[in-house]
Amino acid sequence: MEVIRNIGKRKFRTLLTIFGITIGVFSLVVMGGMAEKMNKLVLGATRYLENTIIISYQGSDVMFGMTILPSHLARAIEKVPGVQLVTKEITVPFEEEEDVVTFGMHASINGISIDEYYQGLKYMDPELALSFVQGTWWTNGTRDVAVLGSDLARRLKLQVGDKLKNWGKELTVVGILNQTMTGPDNMMFIDIQDAREMLLKAQPLLTHLVMEDLVNSMAAIAKPEEADRVAKQIMAETPEVKAIPPGKIMAEVKNGMIVFNLIIVASALIALVVGGLSVINTMLMSVTERIREIGIKKALGARDIDILGEYILEASLIGVIAGIIGVGCGALFCLMLNRLLVTTGTTIFLLTPRLVIGAVLFAFLISVFAGLWPAYRAVKIDPIKALRNE
């Protein structure tokens, strides 16, 4: 009670200090929420890719553009020892006029062979298998059907049985996926032959090529521990392709994420450190105003640790209050913005327990740290001088 009364004694000053820390925690939650969302996307992708060797044509750059591959190469790659399966996809942008800059991934159309998908399940972590809110996958040979990712379905307000038109084709929705918080949420899966026709609409230049044999995404599945060796062997046996093992892709993505996380979290931490400085200022003023009180307590036999503890408790209470308010405001902001962005099929923020607990804990720790110097000053006060203080 004494601590609450002490910090309530100078209400306006305490409120300003709490406000300073709150802003820091708020930015940590918002920025951290953004980083968590990105991390989740990347983690999902890296888990999905851990046994995947990405195949591209020599000279193309799979990381920064689409590759074009004749699908007969898959048959040659399948013969390489260690290759369990070669998957082929045709990816087409969902938006016919893509002029919107979005956070995360653009919506895409993924043309797959349903047989290949079921074969791939044998080599996939069961946790990563896609599940459905409504409907299911189409059967082999069925055309003009689509399975929608959760964000895309929500954005388009479509349900199983509804129809949509895209790149000149009319498709019937046969399934809507559960939310994964990763890439598939913003994807539409269709039969690879439908996708091939749509690709021709999207990139008319390709009509000059023999379309029946072309795909724009190919991957070989191998055991993660054999992936490096298998990738080398694929390149040795089919010199016209480049095989990128999962380790290399993951390392590049992770490096990128480290820099991204550092920039985002550091900017939030700067705000929080500024808040910490206001705690130091408040606590130093409090010590100066309460010199006589400290003298009285020392005269009554208070130990150094009693005085130290009292001031650190006050500082940490400021931190915890500000931390809770900051997390509350930050979470509200993130949820509101996510809700607003549902219509665009993009969620920017992901609030995780580690982010919420970490933000409050960090506000608490920074306040304790900020309270140390003023508390030490209080401990060092000479009781006789303090008692003389008016």
Next chain:
Amino acid sequence: MIKLKNLVKTYKMGSTTVKALDGINLEVADGTFITIMGRSGSGKTTLLNMIGCLDRPDNGEIIIDGIDTTKLPRRQLSKIRREKIGFIFQQHNLIDTLTALENVMLPLRYVRVPKKKAKALALKLLIQVGLQSRINHLPKQLSGGEQQRVAIARALVNKPVAILGDEPTGSIDTETAQAIVALMRKLSKKNNQTFIVVTHDPIIAAASDLVVKMIDGKLYQEDKLII
């Protein structure tokens, strides 16, 4: 028993050295109510600070309950303060964010008495000083006399060997001062506790077992230097 042997304390004030205590000797038996009188600057408060372990002498011994406090490290001095000394100040010096009851409980917090027991002890003393109806009041809601009663209860709550008063009636009216002196006297006799009070107030002097005078850092009893 409190014994002071040849206490010396000097202060530097610019280039001059001031002898605040100049060979103080005194023996005070348990349960004695002693008044130290003297003009401002004669060294009374300095002496009280020495006995209260708030300051150290340059020379001499201060023996409280058989312990020579001049030989103790800083931490031990704080232990003596919380276990053997009670302070009553002129300005009451109550903590303004604590209620009367919490102010009295404060010294017990430092000797780690459980809260429930501390509350009972503090309440008992507040009843003894006649403040049972004011226990939940903050200092600013109490009169000067009531605040000084709370200060007395706080000084007594940890059952100290010695209670040191620095002008305890200095900021209250005569009538209240008489009541406060009578209360201190009563408690001193009842609990066999030593009161050492520094004052200009003749009311306190008249009620004391022993009156000594401080002149230029030396202590006199009935105009004779105490050796």
